[in-house]
Amino acid sequence: MTITRKIFVAQLSIALLLVGGMYLFVQWSFDAGFIRYVEERENQVTERLVDELAAVYEVDEGWDALADSPTRWLQLITSVVALPMKGKRLQDHVEQVRREGWPPGKLMQPPAGMPRPLEWRIRLLDQQQRMIYGAANEPLTDFELHPIQTRQGDLVGYLGMQKDNSGFLAARDVQFSQQQTKAYFIIALVMLLLSAGVALPLAHHLVGPIKALTLATRRLASGDYSPRIIHKNHDELGQLAQDFNELALTLSQNETLRRRWVADISHELRTPLSILLGEIDAMRDGIYALDTHSLNSLHQEAQLMARLINDLYELSMSDIGALDYHKxxxxxxxxxxxxxxxxxxxxxxxxxxxxxxxxxxxxxxxxxxxxxxxxxxxxxxxxxxxxxxxxxxxxxxxxxxxxxxxxxxxxxxxxxxxxxxxxxxxxxxxxxxxxxxxxxxxxxxxxxxxxxxxxxxxxxxxxxxxxxxxxxxxxxxxxxxxxx
CATH class of the missing domain: 3.30.565.10 (Histidine kinase-like ATPase, C-terminal domain)
Structure with missing residues (x-):
């Protein structure tokens, strides 16, 4: 795996962890807060309904009038949640209550996962916990009973609230929760895609100088000292590029010095050697006489060449640290x-x-x-x-x-x-x-x-x-x- 892919996978993994963790945390926070909100609203509705039923009892001086009027019962419990039942829908429910009792059993049930309407979960009992609205054989353990008291504090009945497994009051609450969950998921997915879109160019941006440095190093290793790396940022990669450029410049200068050094040595050795050979050839051809003067000239050139060779040896030994130092x-x-x-x-x-x-x-x-x-x-x-x-x-x-x-x-x-x-x-x-x-x-x-x-x-x-x-x-x- 290349460095580009490693950086991309690392950045994408970090983004996935962050986005996924944020999604789960926000979803948990929303669910917990929304359930508390729904429960508090349901408690408020229950308290209002208890107060309304206590007022009805005092006005009617009992439950008989309400028990004989399914219309008043349906209007009462639906008006509390600001969805009063009226018209044909009210008449249909009233007829069904008169035929089958409460709650109606043949109405269309809500889809799976959707809460039942509030009016289906409400029961009314008298002070002896006898059912006024509701099936007589329903176990009271399925209900949460709220006492109904008059202003004088007399217990006159109970409001039974059957808990719904979904914990919501109405279908619109479920729909709102589902919409929020879907919105959170879409946001998380968009953020993840944006992270991937940013991670790939960023990985290429970070690895670009490294690739340039790799290619330049290969050229440097092959003997080409001309490549230079341009990196304007003053970061670690910029410092590395600057060091590489200095290395390339130093190697180029050393190579130039080496070539000049070889050329200079060749020239310095060739000059006295050419003089020696020239004078020897002249003596062999009889142009110069083999006398003391000629021998002194040859000796002088030989000394110069010997001194040069000795100095070269001393200098090379000192360059490589081979000279012995006894301090x-x-x-x-x-x-x-x-x-x-x-x-x-x-x-x-x-x-x-x-x-x-x-x-x-x-x-x-x-x-x-x-x-x-x-x-x-x-x-x-x-x-x-x-x-x-x-x-x-x-x-x-x-x-x-x-x-x-x-x-x-x-x-x-x-x-x-x-x-x-x-x-x-x-x-x-x-x-x-x-x-x-x-x-x-x-x-x-x-x-x-x-x-x-x-x-x-x-x-x-x-x-x-x-x-x-x-x-x-x-x-x-x-x-x-x-x-x-």
């Missing part, structure tokens, strides 16, 4: 001093003046892998050495603030444009003015630094330096003893 408390200032000591001859050879601040004064103990921190510092210093013009300057500063250590490395010209700063950590990226193959860079060092920094829960950012070049800021968390 211990490390004095960041001491680590920077050791790294600078190794670069001192190269910086002096290029006449780059390095100044330091805080390396000896600031205590910055971080929880890190000494080898990876040394690799990070080496790459940053190598970047400064490689891309800073001769007779330039550089500055290293160590600070601590708010439980974190901040190490900044600034260098002089050349710099890059501000728009290129976010791209410096991209793999194989070289700025047009400062990063090119002639300097020997692979374009992977800063990406490796970024991965090492993230593995130490830190951050590495780059801005323009007041000295004219770049300013790298390394931020690392201090261990708890140092940050306290």
């Amino acid at each position: 211990v408390p490390v004095d960041l200032g001491a680590a920077v001093r050791d790294a600078l000591e190794g670069f001192a001859p190269a910086l002096a050879e290029k006449s780059i003046q390095m100044t330091t601040t805080g390396l000896d004064d600031v205590s910055a103990i971080v929880f890190a892998d000494p080898d990876r921190i040394d690799q990070l510092l080496t790459n940053l210093l190598q970047n400064t050495l490689r891309y800073t013009d001769a007779n330039g300057s550089a500055r290293m500063c160590l600070q601590r603030q708010g439980g974190r250590a901040y190490l900044t490395l600034e260098d002089s010209a050349p710099g890059v444009s501000e728009s290129e700063l976010p791209k410096l950590f991209d793999r194989l990226y070289r700025a047009e003015t400062s990063r090119n193959r002639n300097t020997g860079g692979t374009g992977l060092g800063l990406a490796i630094c970024q991965n090492i920094t993230e593995a130490h829960s830190g951050s590495l950012t780059v801005t323009l330096s007041p000295l004219g070049g770049l300013c790298f800021t390394l931020e690392l968390p201090l261990i708890m003893e140092e940050s306290a």
